[in-house]
Amino acid sequence: MFVRIAVFSLGGTIAMTPDAQGGGVLPTLTGEQLLAGVPGLAELDVEINVRDFRQLPGAYLGFDDLRKLADAIGDCDADGVVVTQGTDTIEETAYLLDLLYRGQSPLVVTGAMRNPSMAGADGPANVLAAIEVAADPAARGRGCLVVFADEIHAARRVRKTHSTSLTTFASPNGGALGYLVEGRARFLSAPGERVTVRLAPEVGFRRVPLVTATLGDDGEILRAVADRADGLVIAAMGVGHVPESYLEVLTELAGRMPVVLASRTGAGSVLSRTYGFPGSESDLLARGLTGAGFLHPYKARILLIALLTAGASWEEIVETFTRAGAVHA
Known part of the structure; x- marks a missing residue:
């Protein structure tokens, strides 16, 4: 057959x-x-x-x-x-x-x-x-x-x-x-846990910019997208660090929209409690950002757009990123 x-x-x-x-x-x-x-x-x-x-x-x-x-x-x-x-x-x-x-x-x-x-x-x-x-x-x-x-x-x-x-x-x-x-x-491995999202067909896709943290950036690009975004993904340095100039605007943005913290390195996970300086991963998570785990910034943006378009709550977004960002086959 x-x-x-x-x-x-x-x-x-x-x-x-x-x-x-x-x-x-x-x-x-x-x-x-x-x-x-x-x-x-x-x-x-x-x-x-x-x-x-x-x-x-x-x-x-x-x-x-x-x-x-x-x-x-x-x-x-x-x-x-x-x-x-x-x-x-x-x-x-x-x-x-x-x-x-x-x-x-x-x-x-x-x-x-x-x-x-x-x-x-x-x-x-x-x-x-x-x-x-x-x-x-x-x-x-x-x-x-x-x-x-x-x-x-x-x-x-x-x-x-x-x-x-x-x-x-x-x-x-x-x-x-x-x-x-x-x-x-x-x-080489058995099927792992899957994350799926159900969209309503009549809802337009939400706008989520991806901003990459770079040396000496003054943070003005964050302010430029603030009023045009439904959510935001930060491709942070290393394990989840950003310039000090980002802190004020990221704190404000995280108070009114989902902001996801990913690593720009292309491999490895963002951390959660290793560094403690302002702009470190633990500081940013305390300011309301959501860690992307092992998800690359490109993937994190796709997931956040899908979740926002599906009408997911803040709690659902955090829970989904926790599962999607974990290591599994």
């Missing part, structure tokens, strides 16, 4: 071909054209239904696109789902899908670093691997996965770590969940 796989094509480098006017590559390939270039696909025991959902560069995708995609995935009758898209935003779109997707069937996101006109284009291999993972029962119940270069990553941990490398996707906190071995998904 064939396994039914739904493939949603969103565009991106994996679907790009050279512009006839010589201006670079553009997303032009349909999903069917994309799959036609995948060696070995016909040998799989899968029945594939392709949907051209978007035809955009990854950087053009927005929250409304992803909400509609999540709804379409939830409505489709399939044993597994594959999404192909541009790599610019995979680490964010995959995590949003992970939060919105409540099903048990495998959901896999992939793309390519080299467009089909280049030597060594990686799109066909990534698509084949993604379909193999989506068709594998071992991938059930794991939420959204990112499959790239025969590695399987959790959406909540995966990061794009290099601008051009074929092995750009990595999971700094814990490593890959598993690997493709001779066409089979081999997972």
Whole structure:
């Protein structure tokens, strides 16, 4: 019996071909054209239904696109789902899908670093691997996965770590969940706890800026966004430290909106009680900020937007970040 796989094509480098006017590559390939270039696909025991959902560069995708995609995935009758898209935003779109997707069937996101006109284009291999993972029962119940270069990553941990490398996707906190071995998904751990968020379809997404703390910053950027934000994520230095100039405005902001404290380092957790100077992690938490744990600032922003859009209370936001920021597979 064939396994039914739904493939949603969103565009991106994996679907790009050279512009006839010589201006670079553009997303032009349909999903069917994309799959036609995948060696070995016909040998799989899968029945594939392709949907051209978007035809955009990854950087053009927005929250409304992803909400509609999540709804379409939830409505489709399939044993597994594959999404192909541009790599610019995979680490964010995959995590949003992970939060919105409540099903048990495998959901896999992939793309390519080299467009089909280049030597060594990686799109066909990534698509084949993604379909193999989506068709594998071992991938059930794991939420959204990112499959790239025969590695399987959790959406909540995966990061794009290099601008051009074929092995750009990595999971700094814990490593890959598993690997493709001779066409089979081999997972290194059991499925962990998932965090999901249920959105009301008529509610617009809330605005949450991400501000990175940098050397000598006077904090004026925080004041500039204060009246335009529903929440805020601070990508703090080290384990959760900010310049002294941030303190007054962060204290004021934390009194009227959720402010999440993450680390700009890209790996490791923010702390809670090690340092005690003004602007340290313990001081900021005492001022009302919420720690992001191991969540990268990009992921923390996605989660806060989803929670605010879902109408979560302050207590629910703190509790959810405590769970989402913990270490689990």
